[in-house]
Amino acid sequence: MRAAVFAQNGHEPLRQTRIPTYVNGETSIDRLIQLIHEITPSDEMIDAIGIAVPGPIDPFRGVILAAPNLPEWGGILIPERIKAATGIRAVVGNDANLAAVGEWQYGAGQGHHNLVYLTISTGIGGGVICDDRLLLGHQGLGAELGHVTIDPNGPVCSCGQRGHLEAYASGPAIAAWVHDQLANGRISSLEGKPDTKVISQAARNGDPLAKEVFERAGDILGLAVANYLMIFNPSIVIFGGGVSETGDLLLDPVRRRVRKAVLSDHYLEGLTLTRAALGDDAGLYGALTLARGTLPA
Amino acid sequence: MRAAVFAQNGHEPLRQTRIPTYVNGETSIDRLIQLIHEITPSDEMIDAIGIAVPGPIDPFRGVILAAPNLPEWGGILIPERIKAATGIRAVVGNDANLAAVGEWQYGAGQGHHNLVYLTISTGIGGGVICDDRLLLGHQGLGAELGHVTIDPNGPVCSCGQRGHLEAYASGPAIAAWVHDQLANGRISSLEGKPDTKVISQAARNGDPLAKEVFERAGDILGLAVANYLMIFNPSIVIFGGGVSETGDLLLDPVRRRVRKAVLSDHYLEGLTLTRAALGDDAGLYGALTLARGTLPA
Numbered sequence: 264m265r266a267a268v269f270a271q272n273g274h275e276p277l278r279q280t281r282i283p284t285y286v287n288g289e290t291s292i293d294r295l296i297q298l299i300h301e302i303t304p305s306d307e308m309i310d311a312i313g314i315a316v317p318g319p320i321d322p323f324r325g326v327i328l329a330a331p332n333l334p335e336w337g338g339i340l341i342p343e344r345i346k347a348a349t350g351i352r353a354v355v356g357n358d359a360n361l362a363a364v365g366e367w368q369y370g371a372g373q374g375h376h377n378l379v380y381l382t383i384s385t386g387i388g389g390g391v392i393c394d395d396r397l398l399l400g401h402q403g404l405g406a407e408l409g410h411v412t413i414d415p416n417g418p419v420c421s422c423g424q425r426g427h428l429e430a431y432a433s434g435p436a437i438a439a440w441v442h443d444q445l446a447n448g449r450i451s452s453l454e455g456k457p458d459t460k461v462i463s464q465a466a467r468n469g470d471p472l473a474k475e476v477f478e479r480a481g482d483i484l485g486l487a488v489a490n491y492l493m494i495f496n497p498s499i500v501i502f503g504g505g506v507s508e509t510g511d512l513l514l515d516p517v518r519r520r521v522r523k524a525v526l527s528d529h530y531l532e533g534l535t536l537t538r539a540a541l542g543d544d545a546g547l548y549g550a551l552t553l554a555r556g557t558l559p560a
Numbered sequence: 561m562r563a564a565v566f567a568q569n570g571h572e573p574l575r576q577t578r579i580p581t582y583v584n585g586e587t588s589i590d591r592l593i594q595l596i597h598e599i600t601p602s603d604e605m606i607d608a609i610g611i612a613v614p615g616p617i618d619p620f621r622g623v624i625l626a627a628p629n630l631p632e633w634g635g636i637l638i639p640e641r642i643k644a645a646t647g648i649r650a651v652v653g654n655d656a657n658l659a660a661v662g663e664w665q666y667g668a669g670q671g672h673h674n675l676v677y678l679t680i681s682t683g684i685g686g687g688v689i690c691d692d693r694l695l696l697g698h699q700g701l702g703a704e705l706g707h708v709t710i711d712p713n714g715p716v717c718s719c720g721q722r723g724h725l726e727a728y729a730s731g732p733a734i735a736a737w738v739h740d741q742l743a744n745g746r747i748s749s750l751e752g753k754p755d756t757k758v759i760s761q762a763a764r765n766g767d768p769l770a771k772e773v774f775e776r777a778g779d780i781l782g783l784a785v786a787n788y789l790m791i792f793n794p795s796i797v798i799f800g801g802g803v804s805e806t807g808d809l810l811l812d813p814v815r816r817r818v819r820k821a822v823l824s825d826h827y828l829e830g831l832t833l834t835r836a837a838l839g840d841d842a843g844l845y846g847a848l849t850l851a852r853g854t855l856p857a
Contacts, residue, residue, distance in 0.1 A: 319823075319824065319826065328824070328826055329824060375698075376698060377697050377698040377702075393690050393693075393695055393697075394693060394695075394696065396690075396691065396693075398690055398691075398792070399691065399793070400674050400690075400792055400793020400794060401672075401673060401674040401793055401794060401795040401830070402793055402826060402827075402829070402830075403793070404790075404793040404826055404827060405674075405790075405791060405792050405793035406791065407790040407791070407823055408790075408791065410790050410823045411787040411790060411791065412710065412783050412786070412787055412821065413709065413712070414711055414712055414713070415710070415711055415780075415783060416711070422823055424821060424823070483712075486709050486712060489709070490708040490709055493701075493702075493704040493705075493707050493708060494702060494703065494704070494705065494708065494791065495695070495697055495702050496696070496697020496698055496699055496700070496701040496702035497697060497698060498698040524709065524721060526616075526704055526707045526719055526721070527616065527625070527626060529616065529625055529699060529701055530699075530701060532699070533698070533699075
């Protein structure tokens with residue numbers, strides 16, 4: 264868990280810290296509240312707390328709907344809980360949505376009015392700005408951009424469905440495909456069960472298997488991005504998350520496929536495809552926007 | 561081409577008429593202007609004209625971007641042209657987008673804030689309402705919901721790409737699959753080159769091939785609808801267009817697949833999947849909303 268304190272109009276955190284979510288015998292709720300107390304300056308008033316939460320949440324009430332990794336949060340009205348413990352108003356949003364907001368307000372998406380953000384990491388999440396507003400949907404569950412079917416006969420996704428984008432292009436999906444190829448006797452400089460960092464290094468050193476897996480993931484990701492161009496007609500698509508740090512290894516095949524797969528070249532006019540600017544801090548900046556109440560509703 | 565006149569606050573057309581788009585020697589532009597003159601009551605002031613145009617348009621300037629069937633419209637600033645000929649202010653929108661608006665304001669979608677509309681006809685078009693606003697995107701080219709890839713190895717679409725939703729579930733795609741099966745010697749009560757009306761009648765009479773093609777189209781359509789639930793989290797999905805008039809023949813397999821393919825059952829809570837209420841008039845009502853300036857921007 265990470266936390267930062269910002270001055271009323273400042274863009275640089277006054278203080279920033281991170282702690283492990285779990286330690287023996289303490290709940291992550293208690294640890295979060297403790298973290299807030301620790302980071303709060305004793306001589307300053309805090310107006311509001313913005314919180315980015317992983318997984319599907321009801322952002323209107325501030326309740327996590329499904330969090331296999333955070334079971335003790337189930338059913339808890341997070342803003343009420345934080346307010347009771349700290350006396351400070353709190354607002355909650357989905358982490359990928361808030362990362363999109365962060366990049367839009369403070370990062371690569373500044374000045375754009377229609378933006379698609381994809382975070383490519385352990386899973387694939389999304390956030391969308393439509394005409395200067397965050398896409399939420401009627402329950403706040405929209406923009407699940409990693410869990411759309413790309414191929415009904417494709418590999419099984421972490422969610423159990425077949426052929427989702429996440430099942431091709433997430434970090435674990437990229438690694439699993441390489442492990443599978445190695446187990447089937449594919450010749451490569453890689454051995455054992457390399458992770459995406461090791462695989463990307465091998466790709467840069469010219470390993471054909473490592474290059475192929477990024478071609479494959481980027482190609483499918485490009486197909487999904489082309490779909491999102493037709494669906495949202497954004498002026499920018501931003502790629503965040505650990506896997507996007509491989510850069511052109513992943514984004515070159517994305518660009519190639521996008522150019523081929525769009526319905527017309529109009530969708531490419533004035534379009535930027537780029538990496539995120541804020542890295543891991545995107546969610547913090549989105550939560551800042553939420554806390555400041557400057558997110559257009 | 562069809563036109564209707566509405567009173568300032570009325571929901572029933574005062575007059576309505578339709579004419580063929582082409583007759584020998586007249587351009588469709590001249591015919592449209594003539595149609596406007598004919599339907600305008602001589603003793604009434606017309607405040608504004610709303611126009612629903614097929615195919616991709618720039619709705620901000622009112623220019624058709626690609627209209628293979630309407631070549632003489634290319635590059636024309638439609639609102640300026642209509643204003644010059646009639647003296648009346650005109651506004652233009654994409655027909656599927658405006659059908660969505662029509663159903664939202666006057667049809668099956670009344671009272672909903674997040675709505676997905678799919679028109680299933682010669683092609684498949686879409687319109688989306690996000691949080692009470694029409695989704696347009698930065699050039700007005702969003703919501704092309706028929707041209708998303710469902711299967712990269714699927715059949716070729718009218719647009720030339722592979723495996724788009726339209727390549728499975730449009731009227732011509734349904735008919736083409738049946739023609740193909742018949743040409744390959746499939747036993748059926750159908751013969752020759754039946755159209756979707758004839759095929760749907762045969763399905764109702766129990767013909768296995770005819771039933772199968774609607775199962776297939778509905779299943780793929782359901783997969784696309786599940787994607788749109790995850791993307792937009794709407795409270796209603798409305799099916800318009802000629803093929804949707806086959807009703808449960810198409811929508812039962814859609815519902816079955818949607819239930820299986822959603823990421824979580826939350827997406828089904830408070831969700832309505834239904835046929836359009838306004839039929840062919842949805843676009844007229846959307847154009848009415850546009851002309852009245854009551855479309856939230």
